[in-house]
Amino acid sequence: MHGTDGVTLAVPPVGRMRAEEGSASMRVGSGRCQHGPDGHLDIDHTQPWILPPLAILPGPDPSDSARPCQVSLTSECQGSFTSIMNATAQAADSTSQTPPSTPILVGALVSRLLMILALGLLTPVLVRLAVPDTTALEGAFWTNATVIVVDLLTIALVGWLLAREGKRIGELLHFKLADLGWGLLLAVILYVVFLVATIIGNLVAYQGAPPVSQEQLRLPLAVGILAIVAAVTIAIAEELLYRGYLQPRFEAKLGRWPGMLLVALVFGLQHIGFALTSPQALVSKVVSTLLVGIVFGLLYWWRKRLMPLIIAHALVDIVGLGLPTLLIALS
Template identity: 45%
Template sequence: MSHTVAEPTTQQSPEPATGTGPGDSALLAAVPTVVLLGLLLMRCALIFVGDGAAYAVARALHLSPAWPTAVAASDLHVVAIDVITLLTLGLLLRRDGRSLRGVLGRFRAGEVPRGLLAFVIVLPAFVVATYLGNLAVYHGAPPATATGLATPSLPFALWTLTVMPVTVAFAEELLYRGTLQPAFAARIGRWPALVLVALGFGLQHAGLSALSVDAVVARVITTFLAGLVFGLLRRRFRTLWPLVIAHWLIDALFLGVPMVLAATGRM
């Protein structure tokens, strides 16, 4: 602390670097690889735990069909998982001398147009990924499946449009692209890390669509491919903000809007 000239350089340089591609090589360097792998699979495990808890509640309340009701409820408990994700990640980063804010990067006015640009890139990529996922499993469009669920209520639909996309975008981008991708890249290389993190990102979506094996496989393929695109974009922006914005818009468009349309009888 007595070196007043050198101190700002050694203390401040790591934080801004976490918002850039090449500067992230030392992120969580002291954390064992097995812990990083645990972080990679944490959300997948927590989502299934949440599904199981929701199923138990549905059975206790005699809600039918119980399992589809539990899977639908994942849109609620995933927000709690987002909070757990951010708290866990924040603690690990603090031990590493970093912070969530440092990984996220400073928000500037230019982040909005860059976020819209990322959205324009991700949108067609996500559509293609969805097509490929369905093609691999169903050899075409997925069949219409009757879940037996009632039309979603408007408050629930508005939750999936306004709250869930925001928390999911921050939690997933900070965890997968902001922290794990650069951390694994320093250990196994850029491209293996890109694929590994995209795989973990895809697997976490299994519990969000666990109505059938086919639905799970199609969703995992789709989100794995989308994760590759997000991972590639990660290195093109100095901060995570463009990815957070694009992720938020994708989830709002493909999850929230259909829910609102269904709740209002327009779908």
Template identity: 40%
Template sequence: MSTTNPAPASNDSPPRTPMLRLLGVLAVRPVLVLALGLILVAANLSLIYANALVVVIDIAALAAVGLAMRAEGRGLLDLFRPWRWVDLAWGALMLIILLVGFLASNFVANLIVYGGAPPIPTGAPSVPLWVGIVAVLIAPLTIALAEEAVYRGYAQPRLAGRIDTALALIVVAIVFGIQHIGFALSSPADVAAKVLTTLFAGLILGALMLWMRRITPLVLAHWGLDLLLLGLPTLMLALA
């Protein structure tokens, strides 16, 4: 694997984006994920269902980014170009960094919220097989594509064009963390732990974006992380 930094992507210097459009793209996933979580709670269904149903939200988020990119005279796929075979190696490296960083983020978040390990849930929820299959085969990829397109591909560089680069990274990471409220509505402590964990992970992803300057390796790493920590555990619950 080459040790040189990958060449800048074509969206390294995006046009100045209207703030309303930028905020609209940033709001899509937090609003829809929260709505999904509330619907599941109201229907007395396990939040595990969100691990599969989030695919619909991912499609909506990608559509929102696509419309925003079209307003700039470009397309959604421009965020992911150029594609290179070496991205597979970069993605593997990013996965290792991201996996270690996420586990450390989770440890710190649980320490802050619970003072140690979180309480062990009593009883496993009943999960239909279709939820497990979608969660392992489809959701990790759509989540990785949608979240990296929205947060690191679109929002972070455009927000950095209006404010300080480091501040843009922090703001995007905060929104990324807030987005996960809808996945943890079982208790206020769970919400706090989830938001803190993903906020810290968002800072890591944002920093990796500043280093890589392209989102394709991050998409590959993000897909691997969600496959290991979201898709496979959901499938195991469905098969239990």
């Protein structure tokens, strides 16, 4: 930029990028650009203008190959030019960040619920086709172990949703050494909450303790090992989806408490697929996991980090799901 109130910007005339001397004029943005005989580009900001295509610029003149082309802007025009450049940068940035629409958020909210329901319905049927004398309770253990497939799909879904917003899944899974300590503390809290919530769920469903099954369970060792792995994948998938992705976005749309409670409710409902052995088992599971989901939401508010919750969730599921299944398989 050049002028009494501007700054000179020198551009070497390389190839076809050389301004023509004489009286050639171009329309370039929010002012009229006049190329004068002194080699400067004077812009009148009172006239509409657009940037000139490079094709209209003539080739280099050997006689002035060492002379730069200079552009003059008045202070008022400089402001217009800066505004245009800022708007262009913002428009380019917005194309890489697409905020989630309400239908996409609702679809993400019910996606895992539907996948687990399908898994809970289909897995026992497929297991019985392979092993006809498989009981309903044994089929439920198979469902718990094979949920790894749904977990991987859930993680992929969250990754895709974040990518639409110009974000990466690693931003939510960032690990700090302090997360181990917080994860252990939260695991103790959650385990106590889980026990209390289970008692409440049983009181609602059974009006007391649930009946004790006398069934002799038979599970292959592979199911026991998969149950340990599933305890970890469940923690990663559920915390990524419900607390890491959905909770902040529904809180932004509905308000803090309504958004958190909605996500906790669906978190509880998704466990229907794990409790299809009886209506009472279904009610008990949904009530208990709804209460646990609310506590998960509160802990996320407290820590404002996902990794401690993932660690705590995995530890609770290993103790409550993985190890019991493995011990049954080993027996």
